[in-house]
Amino acid sequence: MLQDILVTGLVNSGVYALLAVGFSLIFGVARIVNIAHTAFYMLAAYCFYALLVKGGLGFALAGAIAVAAVTALSVLCYRLVIEPVREHEAAVLIATIALALIFQELMLLFFGGSYLGIPSTLEGMVRVFGVSIPYQRLLILVVAALMLTAVWFLLYRTRLGLAIRATANDLEVANLMGMNVHRVAMATVAISVALAAVAGVVVAPVFVVDPFMWLAPLVTMLAIVVLGGLGSMKGSLIGALIIGYVEAITVFAVPAGAYLKGAVALLIMVVVLLVRPEGLFGVAFEEER
Numbered sequence: 001m002l003q004d005i006l007v008t009g010l011v012n013s014g015v016y017a018l019l020a021v022g023f024s025l026i027f028g029v030a031r032i033v034n035i036a037h038t039a040f041y042m043l044a045a046y047c048f049y050a051l052l053v054k055g056g057l058g059f060a061l062a063g064a065i066a067v068a069a070v071t072a073l074s075v076l077c078y079r080l081v082i083e084p085v086r087e088h089e090a091a092v093l094i095a096t097i098a099l100a101l102i103f104q105e106l107m108l109l110f111f112g113g114s115y116l117g118i119p120s121t122l123e124g125m126v127r128v129f130g131v132s133i134p135y136q137r138l139l140i141l142v143v144a145a146l147m148l149t150a151v152w153f154l155l156y157r158t159r160l161g162l163a164i165r166a167t168a169n170d171l172e173v174a175n176l177m178g179m180n181v182h183r184v185a186m187a188t189v190a191i192s193v194a195l196a197a198v199a200g201v202v203v204a205p206v207f208v209v210d211p212f213m214w215l216a217p218l219v220t221m222l223a224i225v226v227l228g229g230l231g232s233m234k235g236s237l238i239g240a241l242i243i244g245y246v247e248a249i250t251v252f253a254v255p256a257g258a259y260l261k262g263a264v265a266l267l268i269m270v271v272v273l274l275v276r277p278e279g280l281f282g283v284a285f286e287e288e289r
Helices: 002-030 037-054 059-085 089-111 135-157 159-169 171-176 181-203 215-228 233-253 261-275
Strands: 125-128 131-134
Touching: 002 037, 002 131, 002 135, 002 159, 002 181, 002 215, 002 233, 037 059, 037 089, 037 181, 037 215, 059 089, 059 181, 125 135, 131 135, 135 159, 135 181, 135 233, 159 171, 159 181, 171 181, 215 233, 215 261, 233 261
Parallel strands: none
Antiparallel strands: 125 131
8 A cells, every 4th residue: 555655646746746836837927826727737638639539640749739739728818818907816816717617618518528538548567666557657757757847947047937037036126127027927827838738638548538627636736836835836846745645645545535635635725724824835925025
């Protein structure tokens, strides 16, 4: 059981890290609480299904097109829906909820409400610590590690990354220094949604695809960013590891734990809000940034 928990927790944490880091990235730069973030994850899974199963494309090509299409859609949604009301937090929250529900209803309309399965693209297993792991699940971990490494390189080794970090640190000063903060915010939206889209593509062959698959990851992602600190990417990564292993322990060690893992994540979020509202690596007040 311990070996299963170690491996399963690590794989789940990789998916959660892709979602949570992207969510924290866009919040840190544009102060946008994007509830539709996991809805783009769902759209990427459906797009991948349509291209792979219906269109007959290869795994790599279908995945690349799905990620690119969903990322382009997110930039369009940002320009048309979010940017006009960006200064009003409540309006942004309502707009992103509306976007998520629109995407959900569109998937119900075009694909129906039944569960859709994608054939495994990688056959075979590998043994790690005495546990047999399908190559498809191992791919999730490898892709998550590569994407997170790429994001780190982008943020700390490129001019765009410098602009993103400067804007996240102080939006007004970055604007006064001549940075195009609107363009930086748009680029950040594209990066954050691309991470979510990659997560949707790699998990689609492992889990079923359905119009409501964005809800459970949304709850878990919010618990992670609250635990790590809203806007803190380091906190999101560590929070993803914590929540991923807590869920794995719940599933393997508690009777009917698969039905309780969402409740456990919410319980952790509530406790953190009561004890340390800013999270593990967040700041207590916005003025401290």
